[in-house]
Amino acid sequence: MQKFVYFFGNKQTEGDASQKFLLGGKGANLAEMSTLGIPVPPGFTLSTEVCKYFYDNSKKYPETLKKEVETNLEKLEKATGKKFGDTKNPLLVSVRSGAASSMPGMMDTILNLGLSEKVVNSLADSAGNPRFAWDSYRRFIQMYGSVVENIEHEKFEHLIESIKDKKGIREDTDMSAVDWQEVVKAYKKLFKIEKNREFPDDAKVQLWGAIGAVIGSWNNARAITYRRLNHIDETKVFGTAVNIQSMVFGNLGADSGTGVAFTRNPATGEKKSYGEYLMNAQGEDVVAGIRTPKHLDSLKEDNDKVYEELIAIFSKLEKHYRDMQDVEFTIENGKLFILQTRGGKRTAPASIKVAIDLVSEKLITKKEALLRIEPEKLDQLLHPTLDPKAKSKFKLIATGLPASPGAGVGQVVFNADTAVDWKEEGKKVILVRAETSPEDISGMDAAQGILTARGGMTSHAAVVARGMGKCCVSGCESVVVSEIEKKFRIGELIVSEGDLITLDGSTGEVFLGEVPTVNPELSGYFGTIMQWSDEFKKLGVRTNADTPRDAQVARDFGAAGIGLCRTEHMFFQADRIFAVRQMILSDTLEQRKAALAKIFPMQKNDFLELFKIMKGFPVKIRLLDPPLHEFLPKDKADIEALAREMGITVEKLQDKVDSLHEQNPMMGHRGCRLGISYPEISEMQVKAIAEAACELIKSGQKIIPEIMIPLVGEFNEFKWLKDRLVPIIEATIKEYKVKMTYEIGTMIEIPRAALTADAIAFEADFFSFGTNDLTQMTYGFSRDDAGKFLKDYLDKKILADDPFKTLDTVGVGRLMKMAVDLGRLSKKDLHIGICGEQGGDPATIKFCHQIGLNYVSCSPYRVPIARLAAAQAAIEAENK
Numbered sequence: 033m034q035k036f037v038y039f040f041g042n043k044q045t046e047g048d049a050s051q052k053f054l055l056g057g058k059g060a061n062l063a064e065m066s067t068l069g070i071p072v073p074p075g076f077t078l079s080t081e082v083c084k085y086f087y088d089n090s091k092k093y094p095e096t097l098k099k100e101v102e103t104n105l106e107k108l109e110k111a112t113g114k115k116f117g118d119t120k121n122p123l124l125v126s127v128r129s130g131a132a133s134s135m136p137g138m139m140d141t142i143l144n145l146g147l148s149e150k151v152v153n154s155l156a157d158s159a160g161n162p163r164f165a166w167d168s169y170r171r172f173i174q175m176y177g178s179v180v181e182n183i184e185h186e187k188f189e190h191l192i193e194s195i196k197d198k199k200g201i202r203e204d205t206d207m208s209a210v211d212w213q214e215v216v217k218a219y220k221k222l223f224k225i226e227k228n229r230e231f232p233d234d235a236k237v238q239l240w241g242a243i244g245a246v247i248g249s250w251n252n253a254r255a256i257t258y259r260r261l262n263h264i265d266e267t268k269v270f271g272t273a274v275n276i277q278s279m280v281f282g283n284l285g286a287d288s289g290t291g292v293a294f295t296r297n298p299a300t301g302e303k304k305s306y307g308e309y310l311m312n313a314q315g316e317d318v319v320a321g322i323r324t325p326k327h328l329d330s331l332k333e334d335n336d337k338v339y340e341e342l343i344a345i346f347s348k349l350e351k352h353y354r355d356m357q358d359v360e361f362t363i364e365n366g367k368l369f370i371l372q373t374r375g376g377k378r379t380a381p382a383s384i385k386v387a388i389d390l391v392s393e394k395l396i397t398k399k400e401a402l403l404r405i406e407p408e409k410l411d412q413l414l415h416p417t418l419d420p421k422a423k424s425k426f427k428l429i430a431t432g433l434p435a436s437p438g439a440g441v442g443q444v445v446f447n448a449d450t451a452v453d454w455k456e457e458g459k460k461v462i463l464v465r466a467e468t469s470p471e472d473i474s475g476m477d478a479a480q481g482i483l484t485a486r487g488g489m490t491s492h493a494a495v496v497a498r499g500m501g502k503c504c505v506s507g508c509e510s511v512v513v514s515e516i517e518k519k520f521r522i523g524e525l526i527v528s529e530g531d532l533i534t535l536d537g538s539t540g541e542v543f544l545g546e547v548p549t550v551n552p553e554l555s556g557y558f559g560t561i562m563q564w565s566d567e568f569k570k571l572g573v574r575t576n577a578d579t580p581r582d583a584q585v586a587r588d589f590g591a592a593g594i595g596l597c598r599t600e601h602m603f604f605q606a607d608r609i610f611a612v613r614q615m616i617l618s619d620t621l622e623q624r625k626a627a628l629a630k631i632f633p634m635q636k637n638d639f640l641e642l643f644k645i646m647k648g649f650p651v652k653i654r655l656l657d658p659p660l661h662e663f664l665p666k667d668k669a670d671i672e673a674l675a676r677e678m679g680i681t682v683e684k685l686q687d688k689v690d691s692l693h694e695q696n697p698m699m700g701h702r703g704c705r706l707g708i709s710y711p712e713i714s715e716m717q718v719k720a721i722a723e724a725a726c727e728l729i730k731s732g733q734k735i736i737p738e739i740m741i742p743l744v745g746e747f748n749e750f751k752w753l754k755d756r757l758v759p760i761i762e763a764t765i766k767e768y769k770v771k772m773t774y775e776i777g778t779m780i781e782i783p784r785a786a787l788t789a790d791a792i793a794f795e796a797d798f799f800s801f802g803t804n805d806l807t808q809m810t811y812g813f814s815r816d817d818a819g820k821f822l823k824d825y826l827d828k829k830i831l832a833d834d835p836f837k838t839l840d841t842v843g844v845g846r847l848m849k850m851a852v853d854l855g856r857l858s859k860k861d862l863h864i865g866i867c868g869e870q871g872g873d874p875a876t877i878k879f880c881h882q883i884g885l886n887y888v889s890c891s892p893y894r895v896p897i898a899r900l901a902a903a904q905a906a907i908e909a910e911n912k
Contacts, residue, residue, distance in 0.1 A: 055130075055273050136495050140245050163209040173216060291308055297382065308327060309325055335363065383405045418534065443461050450475075594651045652889075703743025744778040780848075789858075801848055801867070804868040807839075810843055813835070852864055
């Protein structure tokens, strides 16, 4: 019989940290901590197999589950000396989610389950604290009502605020037992209005309602969004576990409390515990940001003994897990309990520093350190920060907590939907909330930064923002937010929706207007990680660069050459577009050559600059690829202006534009087809490349030009062009009296090229996968139009990822593997790389390593990401 329920909390503990795919991360770690002797309230875990069974079997539970739950409830009653549902000695429990991959705040939690009208009075008597009992009961009704019964959370909040206003009470902590009784009465009345029945008093009914809600929350909108944003593969990590744990109470009085802490600073990586807590509170008060908590260091004054015990547990957990931990704790009547530990979400700077420090402390190896860092997070380090010199010129309007570092500039919006809509319109936004909730996940992703009036450094906003790499300022108490009026106030100042503000997540400062930024200064830790990456990676990393600036940025980030220079981008520059248009509008070969002669010195200079910056590294230059009509205007006014400029009639120009029009230009007269129709264009470009290279070689520099013929689908296309280009290169070498190694190869971007790669390889010196076009032609998706329907494909799980961002390894990848194998049958040492947009995607890089490519090429700012991802691919392959 399959086992679905596992106990934890004493010598009967079942399971350990290695079983996170079965018990979820939370359940596995609760079992592990119990075995380590850490004070964990006992409980039991419904495995992820229950969730999987539930969704696979029309939302029904396994037949044996109820009996297993009853058996484990009895175990829990014995472990605690209390009885579930009993009015005299009640056992209260929390019901929490816990997937294998941490998803903080995205799924549901219910505390104080088991309370009823009779039980709450018994709890008040046994605790000698009626206020605590009624506070706990109102929390339970609110959580159960919103989580299990889907009553809007705001309706409960409105009731409590109305009662506080009526009584002139500001803080929840000032509410008396009588006040909470009044809130409970109002909550139950609301429940009956909403659900047309009484609030359930039966503890077993409550428990199964909560279990169903937690399992159901696996597929709520925010959890689905979080998995998509964090690339959590549901085919490997499916379902949440359900953790049912005996309650310990942080709201019993002044010597009780609750908190969240990290064993190291999650923003900077500093080796110092970092956290927050509230006395006389429950856990949701801290993470939800409803009250602004105290810094962990203050716990020394509130309870020095508990503080020292907590720090000792932090050390024990770090050494055991060999990683920074995120810990939830509760203090009940002066006694410490640990409710959860997990690997802490951290910023990119913290990821790097923690990884390097753990190697120095001999807790992990270099290889393990590299595997601990998410390549995508390096992006946070590579973008501008606020210019410290410019900040003084802008109005500082507020200061909050520096919850997540970085700079955020944008227009103010007050809800997640607006943030998403405005981003789709091309606007940059700052999401401003009183406090964020998990429902805000899509808006947080769309925003440049997040500003909250309430909440601390471990609030939902702070934790999720750090995980996303978003700038966040939290707990900015001078900010009074009115979502209804779409404005916030700071004293007399009013900031409305659409106004520009700037956030400095590193200092907690909020400025009016757009503060200028400066390029980041990368720390020595970053250099160390790049050095370690280069030690282990097998793939080379090049860049896609068309300008000297891009090439220099890429070299500074460690690119070992250019994998794609798109020469058409050079043609669009202001100093040559006129000559390019003259060439296109020419009626004869002589006229075209005359126009190309004007472009030639400019092209040669382009290549000279790129070769100089690359200093001996290979430079792969793609010959002209797009159709000629892209260089001509389309609007009537622009056509008239160009006709005047060129001294021709509007009619002639319009006729030429019309003649170049194609029904499907992406599959039309472009790439090598253009070179075959107008070989003089390719000949001019190749001569410019050859002269630039020979000139620098003659001056003593090492230059390796690689000439790439685009859009080849037929062997004879490649051979026809190569036979015309090689004599030009050889003549130039002879003219300059130098020795030069060069290569002529092709992009593999048409499926037929992959299928006939063995033939093409007889003539080609290299292959480079142009995965943008290869994806387009394999799927039959127009990459310019696919955005209209790809969102539906992702939302409906027809596709796991956008194939233009992450390579489709099943279809497109199979063609690539075929091309690699066929090409190397004809030419054993054929050099093969990738230069499509996916070349900077970590999952794609792993696949490129697996099929034996020599290098990847990506945009300049993704070069460090690619270097780390390439190292991870090599280490993971070695581990297998």
